[in-house]
Amino acid sequence: MLDILLIATIAIIIGANDAANVFGSAVGSRMIKFNVAIIFFIIFIILGSVINAQYPSQIYANLVTDYPDLKKIFLIIIPVVIVTIISLKIKIPSSISQSIIFSLIGFSLVEKLNIEYDLFLNLIYVWLATPLIAFILSILFCYLISYLFKILKLNIFQIDYQIRLLLIFFGCIAAFALGAHLTAAIVGVYSPFLSLNLNILNLNLILDDKKLYFFGSLLIGIGALLFSQKIVKTIGSQISNIKPVPALSILLTQIIILFSFSSNYVIDFINSFFYFKIFAMPLSASHITFASIIGIASFNKFREIKPKHTFKIIISWILIPLSVFCCSFLITSIYRLL
């Protein structure tokens, strides 16, 4: 029951924040009504998670070979919940997927479990690389989309209409791609325990992987439905104030990167072309979005970027995983002493 409560808390927080990143621009400019956007978000996030979340979820079992006992998983989740709530309080986007992995490492060290350090190192390389890739891709897509509109010689109203359609279309695909990563980040840690017989409130529930991802993504959807509108209005989405063409390129960047690390078809396709091999893993959508925004800002020589805030976010990319790691190490150590 505690696990469900913790998972629900994270899922609702994630849903509230990430719906704004996917449909913030379309809703902010009233291209699509909030209720319609949320319905799209929920549908595509569930589809994405049920179809693809199994792949990035495998990382947890691969990272810690002698996987911890189900009854102790809450010790991995609690530090993530604490740090995520603190980061929300100080208005800094945090990556749940990274937090869970670092918490798992902290927990495994105390529990003296076998950790695949090579895989962990590869994860860190990819996490470092994705913001850089997002930075470059967003610039590239921005040029490409602008160029396409230019050669098509459309008038501003036609461009506006095409952008509206594309924002909704890309928003749905981004939600689909995001579904796999977010759900893998939230419930993936439970994925090694499939076909569970759970007894909740005298109800016997058989939980398999599809049900697990479905419930995880549904909770994200509920979070989006209940709180994302408030977040768009009060805090404002990171991309809701961005012009339509850059918003499109940010969504496209998200789609490309998220699919490249969640869909096995895309992964096999990429691996057939390159010397190095990539693999499915949960990625941080907030890091990708942030790096894309910086990429877009480079068009105006970074004039619209607040250096202090940007520096704070980049520092948080190091501090948040470290905090989760320390918190997890500490909580697990205390638990062992009790």
Place this chain on the structure above:
Amino acid sequence: MLKNHEKELMQSINLFLDNILKINNLFKTLLQKYFENQFNDVQKVTDQISDLESECDALRRDVERKIYSETLIPEIRGDVLGMLENLDKIPGQIQGNAHSFNTEKPKVNSELNENFLKLCDHASECISLLIEGSRSFFVDKKITIEKCLEVSKVESKADKISTELKKTIFLNPDHGLATKVHLKYFVEIMDEVANLSEDVADRLIISSSKN
């Protein structure tokens, strides 16, 4: 959920711009008729100009309302609305000029006719260039900048003609001061059309460069 308003909006905007060009051409006709002392025709043309000006107002309001209510073109909404409102001042000015000619009936010597028509031609050329530039604003902003820069050049020519006209008016010993001031007023209101076009063109250059 997502209606494409492109066709109806572009139709309304093109009609608005076409009406300004029609008003522009009608004013030249009005001036010719005036110099030929065909005051009945002057009245008819003035009425036509007034009708087209009212149509322009209605079209502008309709376009503005649609752009705002449907939250279209969020990036350049302000620029487009600014452009339409500034452009709408031109038919208003021409309508005022037409009414002034029709009601005040200034005594224009035949020697001034040619320069008055030249001034009208230059102002008319300014408007034509501005309208071409405004049409391009929706598709290719480079052309808008080119056309609007040409407006300034033609406006300078209009200024020269207007100065020449004023000199001729005030050098005429046969006219009293009242007539001279009256004629000067007509030179100024006709030159104002070119000045207005230049102002709108300048704003359009800024909007085009910004976007």
